[in-house]
Amino acid sequence: MTATTPVTxxxxxxxxxxxxxxxxxxxxxxxxxxxxxxxGVVVLFPIISxxxxxxxxxxxxxxxxxxxxxxxxxxxxxxxxxxxRGETGTRFWNxxxxxxxxxxxxxxxxxVLGVAMAxxxxxxxxxxxxxxxxxxxxxxxxxxxxxxxxxxIFQADGVANALxxxxxxxxxxxxxxxxxxxxxxxxxxxxxxxxxxxxGLQTIPAEVYEAAKVDGANAWKTFTRITMPLVKPAxxxxxxxxxxxxxxxxxxxxxxxxxxKDSVETLSMLAYDEAxxxxxxxxxxxxxxxxxxxxxxxxxxVKILGADVIGEARAKKPGGGKGGGRWKRSNAVKASASAAxxxxxxxxxxxxx
Amino acid sequence: MAVAGSxxxxxxxxxxxxxxxxxxxxxxxxxxxxxxxxTLASGKDTSGNLQNQLNAWNAAHPNEKVELKELPEDADAxxxxxxxxxxxxxxxxxxxxxxxxxxxxxxxNQWITQxxxxxxxxxxxxxxxxxxxxxxxxxxxxxxxxxxxGLLYYRNDLLAQAGVNQAPKTWDEMKAACTxxxxxxxxxxxxxxxxxxxxxxxxxxxxxxxxNSAGGEIVGKDGKPNVNTPEAKAGLEELVNDxxxxxIPKAAITYKEEESRRAFQDGKLVFLRNWPYVYALAxxxxxxxxxAGKFAVAPLPGKTGAGxxxxxxxxxxxSSFAKNKATAIDFINFMASEERQKANVxxxxxxxxxxxxxxxxxxxxxFPYLAPLKASIQNAQPRPRVVxxxxxxxxxxxxxxxxxxxxxxxxxxxxxxxxxxQSLITQ
Numbered sequence: 001m002t003a004t005t006p007v008t009x010x011x012x013x014x015x016x017x018x019x020x021x022x023x024x025x026x027x028x029x030x031x032x033x034x035x036x037x038x039x040g041v042v043v044l045f046p047i048i049s050x051x052x053x054x055x056x057x058x059x060x061x062x063x064x065x066x067x068x069x070x071x072x073x074x075x076x077x078x079x080x081x082x083x084x085r086g087e088t089g090t091r092f093w094n095x096x097x098x099x100x101x102x103x104x105x106x107x108x109x110x111x112v113l114g115v116a117m118a119x120x121x122x123x124x125x126x127x128x129x130x131x132x133x134x135x136x137x138x139x140x141x142x143x144x145x146x147x148x149x150x151x152x153i154f155q156a157d158g159v160a161n162a163l164x165x166x167x168x169x170x171x172x173x174x175x176x177x178x179x180x181x182x183x184x185x186x187x188x189x190x191x192x193x194x195x196x197x198x199x200g201l202q203t204i205p206a207e208v209y210e211a212a213k214v215d216g217a218n219a220w221k222t223f224t225r226i227t228m229p230l231v232k233p234a235x236x237x238x239x240x241x242x243x244x245x246x247x248x249x250x251x252x253x254x255x256x257x258x259x260x261k262d263s264v265e266t267l268s269m270l271a272y273d274e275a276x277x278x279x280x281x282x283x284x285x286x287x288x289x290x291x292x293x294x295x296x297x298x299x300x301x302v303k304i305l306g307a308d309v310i311g312e313a314r315a316k317k318p319g320g321g322k323g324g325g326r327w328k329r330s331n332a333v334k335a336s337a338s339a340a341x342x343x344x345x346x347x348x349x350x351x352x353x
Numbered sequence: 354m355a356v357a358g359s360x361x362x363x364x365x366x367x368x369x370x371x372x373x374x375x376x377x378x379x380x381x382x383x384x385x386x387x388x389x390x391x392t393l394a395s396g397k398d399t400s401g402n403l404q405n406q407l408n409a410w411n412a413a414h415p416n417e418k419v420e421l422k423e424l425p426e427d428a429d430a431x432x433x434x435x436x437x438x439x440x441x442x443x444x445x446x447x448x449x450x451x452x453x454x455x456x457x458x459x460x461x462n463q464w465i466t467q468x469x470x471x472x473x474x475x476x477x478x479x480x481x482x483x484x485x486x487x488x489x490x491x492x493x494x495x496x497x498x499x500x501x502x503g504l505l506y507y508r509n510d511l512l513a514q515a516g517v518n519q520a521p522k523t524w525d526e527m528k529a530a531c532t533x534x535x536x537x538x539x540x541x542x543x544x545x546x547x548x549x550x551x552x553x554x555x556x557x558x559x560x561x562x563x564x565n566s567a568g569g570e571i572v573g574k575d576g577k578p579n580v581n582t583p584e585a586k587a588g589l590e591e592l593v594n595d596x597x598x599x600x601i602p603k604a605a606i607t608y609k610e611e612e613s614r615r616a617f618q619d620g621k622l623v624f625l626r627n628w629p630y631v632y633a634l635a636x637x638x639x640x641x642x643x644x645a646g647k648f649a650v651a652p653l654p655g656k657t658g659a660g661x662x663x664x665x666x667x668x669x670x671x672s673s674f675a676k677n678k679a680t681a682i683d684f685i686n687f688m689a690s691e692e693r694q695k696a697n698v699x700x701x702x703x704x705x706x707x708x709x710x711x712x713x714x715x716x717x718x719x720f721p722y723l724a725p726l727k728a729s730i731q732n733a734q735p736r737p738r739v740v741x742x743x744x745x746x747x748x749x750x751x752x753x754x755x756x757x758x759x760x761x762x763x764x765x766x767x768x769x770x771x772x773x774x775q776s777l778i779t780q
Contacts (some may be wrong), residue, residue: 059462062461066490068461068605068740156604157615157616167604169603169606169607172606172758231727258553259553260552273747276429277741277743278436311518
């Protein structure tokens with residue numbers, strides 16, 4: 001009896017409201033649960049299980065009969081400590097240097113070239129469709145295929161040596177193998193930046209340029225004062241994606257130059273090598289270190305340069321949170337920011353092609 | 354008869370199963386029982402003949418059909434899929450087509466089943482070197498199906514012009530022949546010799562051949578690394594000096610099988626070390642080869658006499674997690690029979706493991722390289738038979754590559770390699 005009174009007592013207004021809230025909450029939870037479940041299975045579970053795996057080793061000892069002793073041994077942070085020590089340490093820091101070197105050099109080159117490509121593609125001229133299509137061809141080719149393509153170009157009796165009239169052995173250790181990877185990566189991914197910047201360029205209203213013309217701005221001033229600031233959000237997203245991609249570069253140096261080459265060995269290749277030799281614990285540790293490095297770089301990039309990957313979401317909350325304020329400061333025009341978001345969404349699905 | 358066989362097997366399995374061995378749980382060795390459909394996990398069949406072979410089995414065994422599971426063409430990718438399959442303890446692969454260097458790793462991890470030698474009646478008729486590749490710690494874990502040995506391809510037209518009538522048997526003879534040939538106007542722009550020296554498995558093969566041919570060894574009979582010796586040094590120095598003096602062209606440091614084959618086909622090399630598959634391609638008269646009909650094959654040369662080839666080829670093993678193992682062993686014996694191997698050689702030119710097939714008159718007519726190939730395989734050495742083969746071959750490649758490219762002195766490279774191998778092989 002007493003139990004029923006609280007339910008029936010606020011019978012009028014508040015109860016109806018409560019029921020409404022409960023209903024939507026439950027509905028939202030029901031509708032979202034499949035998504036969350038799938039995300040949990042395909043994202044959360046692998047990450048946690050990799051983290052767990054990195055604390056174990058297995059299969060590294062033989063018994064008297066020559067059989068591998070089965071079962072996993074908990075070793076704590078041993079796998080992580082081993083990465084930075086002794087011979088593996090030398091190999092790790094070399095790979096770390098290579099990864100960082102490729103990221104810095106390739107992304108800078110790709111950004112410059114990509115912006116140039118976007119400006120060309122944006123111009124109205126006869127045959128623009130063909131130029132656009134041909135610029136985008138490298139991006140459409142899978143990385144492994146383009147790596148093979150460049151491998152043939154760079155082999156001892158290949159096109160590169162025929163053109164240069166020398167015999168540079170590109171795939172041997174040294175600066176030349178690094179250069180070949182930089183060239184091949186730039187060739188393939190500058191169009192990606194070009195594509196994203198082009199999308200940004202197309203959202204800039206023509207009136208802005210007309211106004212600049214009326215004010216008597218020259219081409220350089222127009223570029224630095226109008227084009228660059230307005231295209232910056234799109235460009236930063238593109239550059240961020242390229243940085244994340246290049247930090248985990250694997251297939252290009254692996255196919256173009258080959259595994260176990262000190263000059264081009266990257267962190268992903270180290271993780272692969274460990275896993276290939278069935279040392280899954282250390283492999284998971286390498287992958288985790290790479291994961292942390294990538295996360296750190298992405299965080300710093302967003303913090304320092306104000307690349308705004310989820311800008312629109314923040315913008316929709318007027319005055320909500322510190323993020324909104326920063327967003328307003330770093331982005332002059334809302335339209336171009338939303339363009340960046342659309343483009344980033346589009347590129348997210350196209351990135352692995 | 355099949356019932357009797359499996360009963361006998363059951364008995365041996367019970368006898369050997371309970372020896373108090375803590376780690377050999379799960380799939381106990383030798384329990385080859387169960388009949389029914391099986392699968393064959395093999396790399397992509399580029400010859401197109403494997404299905405014909407399987408059809409012959411399927412026609413005779415309608416209740417124990419074998420299904421082909423084609424894996425990628427790349428050997429590393431095949432191994433990876435087989436390892437993954439074993440780690441999931443999946444029964445989807447019954448018989449594994451394994452590269453000869455994987456046996457120790459797969460056997461030590463108990464991913465493949467030990468096969469009692471009396472279950473393979475024709476074992477004694479196979480080339481002994483090939484049978485060695487199927488063993489781990491003197492126990493049989495697979496049955497050799499195809500083999501492969503290195504051959505010396507040489508331009509007999511140019512050698513004849515230079516007045517050399519015999520294939521060289523030693524490195525010195527080879528270089529003397531080169532000096533004469535390269536003095537000919539017809540040999541303008543040619544180099545003497547090449548093998549495969551890119552940093553990959555082929556370098557392990559070529560390095561092993563150089564070391565073994567000079568009387569050295571990488572891993573001794575006792576299973577311990579023994580690479581820091583004068584003999585091994587002589588082998589490695591031979592290659593290093595050939596690079597320095599230009600006997601081997603500079604570009605050869607980037608050569609794999611195909612690059613070196615092209616160089617030979619384009620008439621840039623007098624001598625080439627490669628596998629038998631090159632024979633048919635270099636003899637093509639469709640214009641792709643400039644040396645068709647102008648070359649012959651011989652066993653590899655060595656330091657003081659005939660050289661020692663590294664063994665290639667494939668073995669058939671039974672997955673520990675497979676069902677119907679009795680059918681699997683019957684199927685393997687069927688595929689390893691003289692009749693089936695002969696049919697396979699005729700169609701694909703893959704080197705057989707039966708000694709008698711190398712002396713078959715009809716086959717010799719079709720494949721004139723069979724006689725030198727038999728000599729090559731009979732004298733061949735397997736690459737190091739170690740559990741951590743992936744790490745060992747990477748270490749060998751590192752040492753050899755650094756020496757060939759002049760980064761490290763050979764004796765330093767070998768003593769470093771010795772230390773590295775000791776840490777990898779003592780477990």
